[in-house]
Amino acid sequence: MKLWGGRFTKPTNQLVEEYTASISFDQQMWRQDIVGSLAHVAMLGKCGILPMDEVKQIIAGLKKVKEKIERGQVTFQVAHEDVHMNIEKLLIEEIGPIGGKLHTGRSRNDQVALDMHLYLREKMLELIQLAAYLQNALLDQAANNLDTVMPGYTHLQRAQPVLFGYHLMAYVSMLQRDMERLQDAWKRVNVLPLGAGALAGTTFPIDREFVAELLQFDGVYLNSMDAVSDRDFIVEFLSAASLLMAHLSRLCEELVMWSSQEFSFIELDDAFCTGSSIMPQKKNPDVAELVRGKTGRVYGNLIGILTVLKGLPLAYNKDMQEDKEGMFDTVATLHGALALLTPMIETMQVNKQRMRQAVAEDFSNATDLADYLVTKNLPFRQAHEVVGRAVLYCIEQKKYLLDLSLEEFQRFSPLIDADVYQALDADTVVNARKAMGGTAREQVEKQITAYRGFLEQTKSWINQTSQKVSIESLVDVGSPV
Known part of the structure; x- marks a missing residue:
């Protein structure tokens, strides 16, 4: 007989039972279901909805059900549909009809x-x-x-070091x-x-805030x-x-x-x-x-x-x-x-x-050659064109920018001097980007420091919150009664 079967004249078709049952997957919430029931029945006792002797029996019964599940002595049944009805059925088997009072003032x-x-x-x-x-x-x-x-x-093409x-x-x-x-x-x-x-809602004089307090909501x-x-x-x-x-x-x-x-x-x-x-x-x-x-x-x-x-x-x-x-x-x-x-x-x-x-075998320092020319007072758009022609020349000659002689560099712009080799060095290129959020070492160090600080804040929040709301910390919510 289903716990809800009073209104029905026929048993549920087996295919319907199998199709509508959720116990195959929601059984993993059995701990949560028991903890929620412990808090609920404790509230029923506090509010005088159930007598305290029955509340204590239900709490003891729920804890016995919990122990049996933990020991592997329980097989959840499709016939009982879901984790809620399975646990209620186990409770009634454990303590008798009083277990049916657990559902007072709540619904599935x-x-x-x-x-x-x-x-x-x-x-x-x-x-x-x-x-x-x-x-x-x-x-x-x-x-x-x-x-x-x-x-x-960018675009899965080498861009900048x-x-x-x-x-x-x-x-x-x-x-x-x-x-x-x-x-x-x-x-x-x-x-x-x-x-x-x-x-x-419910017609019973329940105290929802009390349940929230017990369960740390x-x-x-x-x-x-x-x-x-x-x-x-x-x-x-x-x-x-x-x-x-x-x-x-x-x-x-x-x-x-x-x-x-x-x-x-x-x-x-x-x-x-x-x-x-x-x-x-x-x-x-x-x-x-x-x-x-x-x-x-x-x-x-x-x-x-x-x-x-x-x-x-x-x-x-x-x-x-x-x-x-x-x-x-x-x-x-x-x-x-x-x-x-x-x-x-x-x-x-x-x-x-x-x-x-890899960085030495590409043109990812090309932007820095353009920036170098800008520091020599050449407008960036013109510098961009100069460097583009230099890159094309390198491709044709099977060279990279740092392979060019100073004479070759100066074919593209007389503004280029011997200091260009230092400017195009990979370490120089990286560490030149010192603006906030850049790839310069000093900026990356600042990012690491900042995020380690954020991480410590997150860890602190996790520790404080976990101690309060873990299911294991809530299994005794009914003990005060």
Whole structure:
């Protein structure tokens, strides 16, 4: 008999049970469901809705159910549809009909919303922590490569020399924005929906603020219909996650290119590469390629939930069961990507000599020759033309700018003097860019210092928040009663 079966005259068709059940995936929220129930029943006792002796029985029963699940003694049943009904059924089996009083003053609609808020706020903290680890690894590599000159690219064509540390700091900056987005979205996750009932609130004199306090929520939904129908917090998470995955994918694309024989800028540690079943010499950057590939599934999860929500009338609809699998999948996908990329970046070997050689074999110092002529009082647009003709000459002669004799330079402009060789040296070119945000070593050092400060602030926020809201820290919410 279904817990809701009183109105029905026939058992549910087995195909319907299998098709509509969510226990296969939402069972991973069993801890959140128990913690939410502990807080709910503690409130029912405080408000005098249930007698304290029954409240204590329910709390003890829920903790026994928790212990059984942890010991692997529980098999969740499709017949009970979802994690909420499975746990309630287990509770009733444990303590008898009194367990059925747990659901007083709530609905599965606000219960499932609570579970997802509890689940996502903890998982987002974990993901921010993992992003911080990756950011730290990139900062360390940047600090170790303050004298490593490499070609900078636009349109995937060599553009201007930059420090490798400077290039990595661009990804540090992206991760900073990603973590800030997740922290900001976390505020909307940390709002309590429980007490909204099915959609219109409840006739019982509940205390929602007390539950919010027990579960460390910063506030409660003011409108019950919004509380049960809102999935903005999941959309916002998936949006931030999609952008984070885009940044990881861009980094991975460069790792794949840089580790190729054509570039040979880096070598990834053997522990993070794989081989070929037929070609013995191969060392493939499979981890980076998979992160790049899995970006699409995260994007798909975002589009999926947006499509589910786009035409739904208020309040709860069964369509909204589709909100969970994409959320779970994105959490797992991001977790795996961040956890793997950190040690891969930490152990990455940088071929400094090859990078410098690459800079010596291109025209990425051409802009600096134009700037040099500007310092000699030639208008930049004219200087641009002069350098363009010099580059064309070099291409025809199979030379680079620094290969030209002073006499050859002066064919293009008499303003060029012997000091041009120093001006076009790769280290000079890099360190000449001293304006804020530039690639000069002193500017990169300032960027590293600034972002290490941001990282410490993020770590402090994570530590303080995690201690407060982790599920393990909330399992005794019912103890005071």
